[in-house]
Structure formats: C-alpha cells, structure tokens
Amino acid sequence: MLIDEREQEIVSRAQNNPDSFAPLYDHYFPKIYNYIYHRVQNTQLAEDLVSETFYKALSNIKKFQWQDRTFACWLYTIARNQVIDQFRRQKPVLLDDSKGEMTEPEVNSPEEKVLMDITRDEILEAIKTLSSDQQDALLLRFHEDLKIKEIALVLNKNEGAVKALLFRGLKSLRKKLEGGDYHEAV
Numbered sequence: 001m002l003i004d005e006r007e008q009e010i011v012s013r014a015q016n017n018p019d020s021f022a023p024l025y026d027h028y029f030p031k032i033y034n035y036i037y038h039r040v041q042n043t044q045l046a047e048d049l050v051s052e053t054f055y056k057a058l059s060n061i062k063k064f065q066w067q068d069r070t071f072a073c074w075l076y077t078i079a080r081n082q083v084i085d086q087f088r089r090q091k092p093v094l095l096d097d098s099k100g101e102m103t104e105p106e107v108n109s110p111e112e113k114v115l116m117d118i119t120r121d122e123i124l125e126a127i128k129t130l131s132s133d134q135q136d137a138l139l140l141r142f143h144e145d146l147k148i149k150e151i152a153l154v155l156n157k158n159e160g161a162v163k164a165l166l167f168r169g170l171k172s173l174r175k176k177l178e179g180g181d182y183h184e185a186v
Contacts, residue, residue, distance in 0.1 A: 004070075011071050015062050025054055028072065031144060032079050038139050039083045049086060053079045069153045076146070076154045080136060087132075126176040134169035137162055 013020035032053055037046040056078050064074055127135055136155060140146045148166075152159045 007071055008066060011061070011064065011066075014058075015064070018058055018061070021058050021061065024057075024071065028075055029054070031072075032075060035076065035139060035144055036079055036083060038143060039135065040086065045086065049079070049082045053082050056082075070150065072146070073150045073153045076140065076144070076150075077156075080154055084132075122177060123173070126173050129176065130169050130172055133157075134165050134172070137165040138169045138173075141166055 010023050033050050036049045040046055057075055140151045148159050148162050152162045
C-alpha cells in the first residue's frame, strides 16, 4: 500500500509529468474496479467506467489539492460520479457475472460451497434493493475499507449522514436476510 508521504510525492510528480501517474494507476486500479463493478454488476461496463475514471483523474491531476481529502477519496469521487452519470444516461442491464471473477475462500466440501454460493447470492440480491447511497456507503466502508470521513467526502455528505446510511443499510440487510423478504424491508 502506498504510504501517505510517498503517495504525496508520487501525486506531485504526476502533476508535473503525467508519465509519473503509472504507480497511482497500478495501486488504485483493482480498488476502483471492484468498487465500480459492485455497483454496475457488468464486467464490460465496469471496465469502461474505470477507464473513464482514470482518464478524468489523469486529465485533472493538476487540479487535485491535498486539503481535507486524500487522493483515494478524490479518485472514488470521480468513480462514483462516473457510475451516477451512467445510470442517468441509461437504465443499465445488471448481469451477475461475478461468479467467475470473485475469489472465494477454500471450502472443505461441496455442501459448504453450495451454502456459500447461496449466502453470497442472497446478500447480493439484498444489497441491490437498498438505496443507491446506502449501497455506496456499504461498499465504500466494508469492501473498500474507507473511513467514515472519507466516505463523507466521496458521497458529499456529512459524517452523521454517512453513519445513518450505514446503520439503516445494515438494518435493512439484516431484516431482508433474516426474513427472506427482499421487498418488504426497504
């Protein structure tokens, strides 16, 4: 993982010379791809949106400033805006082709694998029923490991609102998964 001082040095070099952007791309590509993929559930669309995200980041790297946000927050904000713009342009077709791409923990028996697949599918279906902001907050917090403050910057909300989104999102997920009714707990 890039250390903050090292990252600041790399960003500074990239602001002066775009050829120095490669280490930032290499470090953040898998994280941004995973975030976008979990939002759109489509490999090709995710790849296109990731490309656009990094293109915009590189094009605007000179405008980036280290005020209250980290480079990661700035990049996630661009990625989130790309996803929002995509949803505004057209209603996406959500394909669940994650089974071939997600790495799964080792299982000892076929029964365990079946149970894990069913559980993962139930969670994905339940998450799809949450509001867009709740989905973003949950993905950024638990999948991307961002702090509440960073999520607030990405979502352009205050920290209290992010905590509420996380609380309500988790509460809804719990209800949906315990009761099995994905539409009633919304």
